[in-house]
Amino acid sequence: MIINSALLLVLLLAASLPVAAALALLGYALGHLYTGMPILRAIGEITWGAGSETILVSVPMFILMGEILLRSGIAERMYDAMVKWFSWLPGGLMHSNIAACTLFAATSGSSAATAATISTVSIPEMRKHGYHAALFTGSLAAGGTLGILIPPSINLIVYGVLTDTSVPQLYLAGFIPGFILSALFMLTILVVCLVRPRWGGRRYSASWRERWRSLPALLPPLALFLIVIGSIYAGWATPTESASLGVVAAIALAAWNRRLNWSVLKTALEGTMRSTSMILLIFTAAFFLNFVISATGLSKEIVNLILDLRLTPLETMIAIVIFYLVLGCFMETMAMMVTTVPLIEPIVRSMGYDSVWFGIIIILLVETAMITPPVGINLYIVHGVRGEGALHEVIAGAAPFVITLIAMVVLLIAWPELALWLPRLWKESTGG
Amino acid sequence: MLKGLERVASWAAWAGGLVLLGVAFFVALEVILRKVFLIGLSAAADLSGYALAISYTWGLSFALARRAHVRVDALIRLFPRKVCRLFDVLALLALTWLAAVMAWYGYGVFAESLARGARAMTPLATPMWIPQGLWVIGLAGFLVSCAVFVVFAVRALLAGRTAEVNRLIGTLTPEEEAEAEIRAARSSPGPDKGSQA
Numbered sequence: 001m002i003i004n005s006a007l008l009l010v011l012l013l014a015a016s017l018p019v020a021a022a023l024a025l026l027g028y029a030l031g032h033l034y035t036g037m038p039i040l041r042a043i044g045e046i047t048w049g050a051g052s053e054t055i056l057v058s059v060p061m062f063i064l065m066g067e068i069l070l071r072s073g074i075a076e077r078m079y080d081a082m083v084k085w086f087s088w089l090p091g092g093l094m095h096s097n098i099a100a101c102t103l104f105a106a107t108s109g110s111s112a113a114t115a116a117t118i119s120t121v122s123i124p125e126m127r128k129h130g131y132h133a134a135l136f137t138g139s140l141a142a143g144g145t146l147g148i149l150i151p152p153s154i155n156l157i158v159y160g161v162l163t164d165t166s167v168p169q170l171y172l173a174g175f176i177p178g179f180i181l182s183a184l185f186m187l188t189i190l191v192v193c194l195v196r197p198r199w200g201g202r203r204y205s206a207s208w209r210e211r212w213r214s215l216p217a218l219l220p221p222l223a224l225f226l227i228v229i230g231s232i233y234a235g236w237a238t239p240t241e242s243a244s245l246g247v248v249a250a251i252a253l254a255a256w257n258r259r260l261n262w263s264v265l266k267t268a269l270e271g272t273m274r275s276t277s278m279i280l281l282i283f284t285a286a287f288f289l290n291f292v293i294s295a296t297g298l299s300k301e302i303v304n305l306i307l308d309l310r311l312t313p314l315e316t317m318i319a320i321v322i323f324y325l326v327l328g329c330f331m332e333t334m335a336m337m338v339t340t341v342p343l344i345e346p347i348v349r350s351m352g353y354d355s356v357w358f359g360i361i362i363i364l365l366v367e368t369a370m371i372t373p374p375v376g377i378n379l380y381i382v383h384g385v386r387g388e389g390a391l392h393e394v395i396a397g398a399a400p401f402v403i404t405l406i407a408m409v410v411l412l413i414a415w416p417e418l419a420l421w422l423p424r425l426w427k428e429s430t431g432g
Numbered sequence: 433m434l435k436g437l438e439r440v441a442s443w444a445a446w447a448g449g450l451v452l453l454g455v456a457f458f459v460a461l462e463v464i465l466r467k468v469f470l471i472g473l474s475a476a477a478d479l480s481g482y483a484l485a486i487s488y489t490w491g492l493s494f495a496l497a498r499r500a501h502v503r504v505d506a507l508i509r510l511f512p513r514k515v516c517r518l519f520d521v522l523a524l525l526a527l528t529w530l531a532a533v534m535a536w537y538g539y540g541v542f543a544e545s546l547a548r549g550a551r552a553m554t555p556l557a558t559p560m561w562i563p564q565g566l567w568v569i570g571l572a573g574f575l576v577s578c579a580v581f582v583v584f585a586v587r588a589l590l591a592g593r594t595a596e597v598n599r600l601i602g603t604l605t606p607e608e609e610a611e612a613e614i615r616a617a618r619s620s621p622g623p624d625k626g627s628q629a
Binding site: 013014015016017018019020021022024025040041042043044045047048050051052053054056057060061064112116120231236237240241243244245247248265266268269270272273274275276277278280281282284285330331332334335374375377380381383384385 | 442445446448449450452453455456457458459460462463467476477480481482483484485486487488489490491492494495498500501502503504505506507508519520522523526527529530533534536537538539540541563564567571603607610611614
């Protein structure tokens with residue numbers, strides 16, 4: 001049964017059927033072959049249920065928030081401040097790229113939006129100051145991926161829904177790895193630029209006075225962060241509600257910067273609906289497939305099969321990491337998560353790993369998938385913003401950061417506490 | 433006809449988007465009322481769930497017209513162009529099947545709620561046929577859109593107009609995929625230039 005199902009899924013996906021249709025067809029086939037019940041009937045209730053699942057409401061909200069923030073004009077001044085603080089290091093503006101992405105990530109739940117926003121303000125600077133295009137664009141593609149590791153994060157919410165893990169816990173688990181990864185990205189730039197000083201471009205040294213005076217530019221992102229994330233831990237809002245607060249705050253900010261008008265809103269809504277409908281259709285199909293899989297007992301069989309291999313937990317984890325590194329080259333990341341996480345997370349849990357911790361591992365692997373060719377959305381976004389040169393330059397420039405990401409995965413496997421310390425602290429302090 | 437369909441799909445998507453926007457404001461209002469004025473409406477959770485179910489089905493046709501329904505095309509790209517177009521049509525047929533199944537059984541859910549006068553088991557006690565009715569309209573619209581696209585794509589394929597098939601239902605290249613995001617970022621002009629889309 002396992003082999004048939006896996007083969008069928010690979011076949012359907014490789015034939016380039018829409019991911020949602022492939023999942024639903026697989027569900028139909030499995031239900032037909034192994035249960036003999038008219039299982040397709042359930043798809044009505046499941047479609048309604050997937051749509052009206054409350055926590056999923058935060059997915060379109062974060063997409064909408066990103067669409068509005070992109071146009072709200074908060075990025076320019078924020079980037080400028082980061083230039084004053086970080087570009088004295090060897091590697092100059094590239095450190096500002098990472099720092100600006102890190103900050104923006106704390107207000108944005110999407111990596112694509114983070115990469116697009118920061119690229120738009122920083123790529124004109126790359127031309128002006130004669131940077132090595134590959135490493136510069138690579139730093140933007142990689143820095144952008146921080147968008148889903150540092151909360152808020154659409155992908156962490158999706159993981160939470162798929163595995164029934166607490167989203168507030170996942171968010172807390174993302175912070176420390178997020179900041180460490182950001183520091184490691186900077187370290188990567190530093191090392192590359194010390195080896196190849198010519199790639200470093202012109203540095204820029206601001207006086208302390210200039211630095212302090214640039215700080216007010218950080219207030220809007222800080223305010224957004226406090227509204228979206230602070231409201232959850234202050235007990236004011238659920239993660240779902242906080243996403244709606246974020247939308248309203250982003251609109252207020254855009255209006256404040258005089259960037260809000262009907263056409264901005266219209267394109268933001270279009271972009272939101274396009275992504276939301278696509279993602280929710282995949283969700284619906286995946287929920288249906290999961291329903292069939294549990295009805296047929298397949299998921300138990302898969303777990304047993306893996307356990308029968310008698311791999312140590314560490315060996316299993318290494319296999320999983322390699323699996324995602326390969327799959328991530330070819331698959332769109334949201335589709336990859338929805339198809340694989342419901343099957344893999346139970347295996348991981350049965351081996352004694354923590355679900356919250358594994359969520360962060362998955363996010364790091366998804367981040368890697370976003371900058372590995374041929375299907376790596378951030379590579380194309382940065383390349384598109386640049387509007388000249390060759391894609392392979394961006395790919396080459398992102399390569400050192402792929403190594404950094406893998407190093408981060410290794411770090412997190414070696415020290416799970418990096419992710420688990422904050423959630424536990426919070427759990428203890430709230431007595432839950 | 434295709435143009436008309438695309439226009440209707442866009443309107444439906446905007447309507448769905450406005451519903452989501454409305455929900456965002458409503459939820460924000462509820463949070464503020466609850467925290468600052470200690471007034472509990474506790475309607476937002478119900479309503480936002482319905483709003484998502486409705487708006488996402490209303491956006492499905494728009495996503496179809498924008499070729500947004502994700503496919504893994506790494507393998508089929510190795511084939512000659514004509515074969516790729518065959519896979520495009522196959523993919524569309526599979527999506528049409530899904531749309532039909534969802535619309536058919538979705539209608540069943542709606543019809544049952546209507547017949548039994550089912551209400552939500554929450555303080556709001558919404559009669560379920562209302563949100564489910566709007567939701568079924570979205571599903572039916574998606575099925576119609578898929579069917580129309582099948583007709584046009586098959587006709588173009590039989591007439592050998594492969595470029596047209598690609599434009600209708602081909603996969604987006606990653607470059608095209610990234611384009612939307614970039615356009616959005618670009619539409620953000622300098623601080624004092626006013627804005628345009």
